[in-house]
Amino acid sequence: MVYENNFPLLIILILFISAFTMPLIKKNALVKLVSLLTMGVSFLLGIATFLFVKENGSFFYKVGHFDAPWGIEFQIGTVESIMAILFTGVATLILWYALYSIEKEIKPNKVGFYYLLINILVGSLLGMVFSNDLFNCFVFIEVTTLASCGIIVVKDKKENIAAAIKYLILSCLGSGLVLMGIAFLYDITGNLNMTYIHKELMKGYESYQNTLHIAAGLFTVGIGIKSAMFPMHIWLPDAHSSAPASSSAILSALVLKSPVLLLIKILYRVFGDEMIYEFSILNLILILGTMGMIMGSVFALRQKEIKRVIAYSSVAQMGYIFFGIGLGNKLGLIMAIFHIIGHAVTKSLLFLTAGRMIEKTGNKKLSELKGVGKEMPYTLGLFTIGALSMVGIPILPGFISKWYLSLASIDATKYMYIAAILLSSLLNAAYYFPIVVNGYFGEENIKDKLYKSNEKDVKALMPIALLMIGMIVVGAISHKIIDVIALGLV
Amino acid sequence: MEKLLTNYFETASMILFGVGFVTLLLHNNLIKKIIGMNIMDTAVFLFFIAKGSIQGREAPIVTGVHKGIAGYINPIPTALMLTGIVVAVSVTAFALALTVKLYEKYGTIELDKIMEMRGD
Numbered sequence: 001m002v003y004e005n006n007f008p009l010l011i012i013l014i015l016f017i018s019a020f021t022m023p024l025i026k027k028n029a030l031v032k033l034v035s036l037l038t039m040g041v042s043f044l045l046g047i048a049t050f051l052f053v054k055e056n057g058s059f060f061y062k063v064g065h066f067d068a069p070w071g072i073e074f075q076i077g078t079v080e081s082i083m084a085i086l087f088t089g090v091a092t093l094i095l096w097y098a099l100y101s102i103e104k105e106i107k108p109n110k111v112g113f114y115y116l117l118i119n120i121l122v123g124s125l126l127g128m129v130f131s132n133d134l135f136n137c138f139v140f141i142e143v144t145t146l147a148s149c150g151i152i153v154v155k156d157k158k159e160n161i162a163a164a165i166k167y168l169i170l171s172c173l174g175s176g177l178v179l180m181g182i183a184f185l186y187d188i189t190g191n192l193n194m195t196y197i198h199k200e201l202m203k204g205y206e207s208y209q210n211t212l213h214i215a216a217g218l219f220t221v222g223i224g225i226k227s228a229m230f231p232m233h234i235w236l237p238d239a240h241s242s243a244p245a246s247s248s249a250i251l252s253a254l255v256l257k258s259p260v261l262l263l264i265k266i267l268y269r270v271f272g273d274e275m276i277y278e279f280s281i282l283n284l285i286l287i288l289g290t291m292g293m294i295m296g297s298v299f300a301l302r303q304k305e306i307k308r309v310i311a312y313s314s315v316a317q318m319g320y321i322f323f324g325i326g327l328g329n330k331l332g333l334i335m336a337i338f339h340i341i342g343h344a345v346t347k348s349l350l351f352l353t354a355g356r357m358i359e360k361t362g363n364k365k366l367s368e369l370k371g372v373g374k375e376m377p378y379t380l381g382l383f384t385i386g387a388l389s390m391v392g393i394p395i396l397p398g399f400i401s402k403w404y405l406s407l408a409s410i411d412a413t414k415y416m417y418i419a420a421i422l423l424s425s426l427l428n429a430a431y432y433f434p435i436v437v438n439g440y441f442g443e444e445n446i447k448d449k450l451y452k453s454n455e456k457d458v459k460a461l462m463p464i465a466l467l468m469i470g471m472i473v474v475g476a477i478s479h480k481i482i483d484v485i486a487l488g489l490v
Numbered sequence: 491m492e493k494l495l496t497n498y499f500e501t502a503s504m505i506l507f508g509v510g511f512v513t514l515l516l517h518n519n520l521i522k523k524i525i526g527m528n529i530m531d532t533a534v535f536l537f538f539i540a541k542g543s544i545q546g547r548e549a550p551i552v553t554g555v556h557k558g559i560a561g562y563i564n565p566i567p568t569a570l571m572l573t574g575i576v577v578a579v580s581v582t583a584f585a586l587a588l589t590v591k592l593y594e595k596y597g598t599i600e601l602d603k604i605m606e607m608r609g610d
Binding site: 153183 | 514537573
């Protein structure tokens, strides 16, 4: 009897079922404990799944014991189990950070609902990653939309509500387009299971060229809205900068990522290699990704608030991921997935440190945060290491994905795009380094500030430090991670 | 043109989708935006169900005699759209609740006026 292949379903069930017990619990401390405990258990189950998959290869799991074309199916390979570890691990650390800070940002009677939304959000993101059924993915996308709007609006300020409604409307547009794409595919093939759709399409896709082009375009634009592809990113800065710090970290690190994985699954598993290289959709993704890489950084340069800078930086980093997908060779795809991992760890670190600076000093403007390095040296130190990874300093994950993305664009004989990567790195440095330099140096900034005056509870820095260690580990064992991802994509 | 007329369900759903899309994107009034969103969703439901139905066949419910496979339509598109309708209803409810909140805070539901008030 093998128990491990039940674990993916168990992760989702634990998160979903425990979520609805939280508003019933009166004590906020107990709610936090339950949330942290369920997320930690999911993390351990994710590790067990990864070890099982690494030993025995990828497997299909029948949810509800019906066979594949009729029942819903999960496909769990190494990439999916790595994502399970990543999502639950980062969420655990963010929840740990939220233990000390959440009550300062939202009303105490909303804490139970907040943790309900976080658990549902992470559960539905993992559902989207695991599921092998298109309609199931659509339902999970909608659950994600509602939950992520919920964790923005929970702060109950003017700008939160305006940001959430903008996000909700654009997301509904996106999921409407995805549903239309599913309708086209179901129309042609009569299946919703990705494996079977691929089989049916291989029998005679030549006669449906135009319809398939439209379907691929609908999926790309719909999912592009959800994951902030460049011209459709307009909802992101408002939503990410106005939410509570722990929400922004989850939104930026995890919520943007799982639609990208869905896009990869649709392009490479539903349409398949042979078909997708004939379409021009990869070129579109490549061009939009490149534009996102540069324009996201250009917009970030002009921002005046620290969280908006980091939010626009997310647009640029999502550009790298789309760039990797759009290159259309295997190395590019591997690096897109590696960048998902690296960016998730780094961006949550940056958002949490920024949230801490805002919480302790009460300022969110960059001009007022000058000299923060004297008041909070450790926090700004962690921020610096995250910023170095974003800019691309060796060993850190940001450097590794930039390096291999350059190699991948040489492989694909698209030499011009290396210039875009270089330009984007320089722009990254141009908006991250002033924050650090003005924080630590500049005599007149730090003149009448007391050393460590705002660094009262150092224990809240523990989860951020663990994220930093995780980031360095991801960078240091990058060759192993890349090998494992390559194994999962064969 | 003839293709459009034979597949009149699909044509109608495409037109509806376009109407919804334009309403969603171009109007500043939030309630109108939500109406546009609903029209768009309904267009997709119509498209899906039109794909699933065949002239002259019945819904897959056996009453009295079982007519064999040729007598009934495929139930899956209808069942899927039931889920789709539930999702659309919940999203609409959430959007309306947010609109009420927004009206309480700003006193208007015109997005351009709200942008002016925030000064960006």
